[in-house]
Amino acid sequence: MSDITPERGARNLLMNCARASAGDRLLIAYEPPEFGYFDADSVDIVSGVARSMGLSVEAVDVGFNPDKPHLSSELLARFEAADIILFLARLGDQLRFSEMPQGKKIIVSFALTRELFGSGFSNGHHDAFLEIKAGINAVLNTAREVRITCPLGSDVRGRPMMNLEPAGDTSILRFPMSVFTPVPAHSFSGRVALGFLTGTGSKYYDDYTIEFESPVFAILESGHLAGFEGSASDVARADAHYDRVAGKFGIDRNFVHSWHAGIHPGCGYPWDMRENYERWGGTAFGNPRILHFHTCGTYAPGEISWNVFDPTIVIDGVTFWDQGAFHAARLPGGASILDRFPCAAALFANPEPNIGLRKAG
Numbered sequence: 546m547s548d549i550t551p552e553r554g555a556r557n558l559l560m561n562c563a564r565a566s567a568g569d570r571l572l573i574a575y576e577p578p579e580f581g582y583f584d585a586d587s588v589d590i591v592s593g594v595a596r597s598m599g600l601s602v603e604a605v606d607v608g609f610n611p612d613k614p615h616l617s618s619e620l621l622a623r624f625e626a627a628d629i630i631l632f633l634a635r636l637g638d639q640l641r642f643s644e645m646p647q648g649k650k651i652i653v654s655f656a657l658t659r660e661l662f663g664s665g666f667s668n669g670h671h672d673a674f675l676e677i678k679a680g681i682n683a684v685l686n687t688a689r690e691v692r693i694t695c696p697l698g699s700d701v702r703g704r705p706m707m708n709l710e711p712a713g714d715t716s717i718l719r720f721p722m723s724v725f726t727p728v729p730a731h732s733f734s735g736r737v738a739l740g741f742l743t744g745t746g747s748k749y750y751d752d753y754t755i756e757f758e759s760p761v762f763a764i765l766e767s768g769h770l771a772g773f774e775g776s777a778s779d780v781a782r783a784d785a786h787y788d789r790v791a792g793k794f795g796i797d798r799n800f801v802h803s804w805h806a807g808i809h810p811g812c813g814y815p816w817d818m819r820e821n822y823e824r825w826g827g828t829a830f831g832n833p834r835i836l837h838f839h840t841c842g843t844y845a846p847g848e849i850s851w852n853v854f855d856p857t858i859v860i861d862g863v864t865f866w867d868q869g870a871f872h873a874a875r876l877p878g879g880a881s882i883l884d885r886f887p888c889a890a891a892l893f894a895n896p897e898p899n900i901g902l903r904k905a906g
Contacts, residue, residue, distance in 0.1 A: 753822060
């Protein structure tokens with residue numbers, strides 16, 4: 546892709562995701578950079594592009610409350626006065642969807658920084674990835690068997706039982722579009738290789754992430770965690786972590802809700818994941834090198850995620866993900882999508898390899 550800039554990423558968000566037009570009232574609900582998640586530049590980048598398109602723009606600091614996120618009456622009134630509400634803040638993902646005012650275009654951004662707005666992640670045409678999402682959803686909806694494997698030894702099989710009704714997804718728009726509709730896990734069983742456990746961004750708690758000395762296998766039986774296999778000390782740490790998180794929130798410890806893999810080869814994470822697992826978990830999952838299970842709690846996204854790296858996903862004998870490389874052209878109509886959106890085709894030809902993994906040594 547040529548001419549990749551933060552401004553083009555912002556224009557893609559406003560034109561192709563929000564479908565904004567001159568005269569629309571844009572409200573940017575932002576989280577200040579001191580919380581270590583969103584940067585200081587993105588509000589100005591989006592605001593400048595929006596004004597150049599003839600939108601009126603307001604920005605409001607919504608802070609970050611890890612424990613009790615809510616919409617104040619003052620904030621709700623500002624939302625009601627807008628046509629488009631853009632969250633450059635975790636609040637958009639934290640709030641229950643029922644709290645949002647009806648009849649608004651509400652967008653949650655996974656582009657957190659100038660770097661991400663200025664990457665292929667934000668510059669790849671939004672419509673291309675909406676079509677790719679619909680394509681993989683359709684394949685999964687009629688699939689008889691899916692098999693997931695990875696280099697560390699994961700091996701999971703099942704038949705997807707998809708919910709593609711509007712209620713099965715969210716009415717909140719997500720930019721960039723980076724995953725397909727989550728696959729319910731209740732019809733899947735197998736072994737999932739894990740190097741760590743981390744939260745999902747649903748709630749925040751102390752000791753949000755635990756790392757293992759060597760790979761631990763989570764044993765999945767029809768959508769339930771049946772136990773862990775690995776070294777005695779790692780297994781004990783994993784069990785204690787689940788006990789603590791499930792006990793803290795009063796949720797079903799062993800429920801595994803669903804899984805999805807990344808579909809956006811422009812989704813990179815140019816920082817070390819260990820510096821901020823919360824930030825990593827809220828961004829990098831859109832890269833096809835990551836497959837992500839929602840566990841611990843009978844709801845999406847649950848409170849503990851399992852992350853599988855470089856997955857191979859075979860659907861009815863067709864390898865759509867091959868060790869972390871997603872072959873969108875193998876979807877029915879996939880080659881046509883890439884022909885119509887050369888910016889997306891360029892990303893699939895040269896996928897972003899960096900997902901925040903620290904090199905050994």
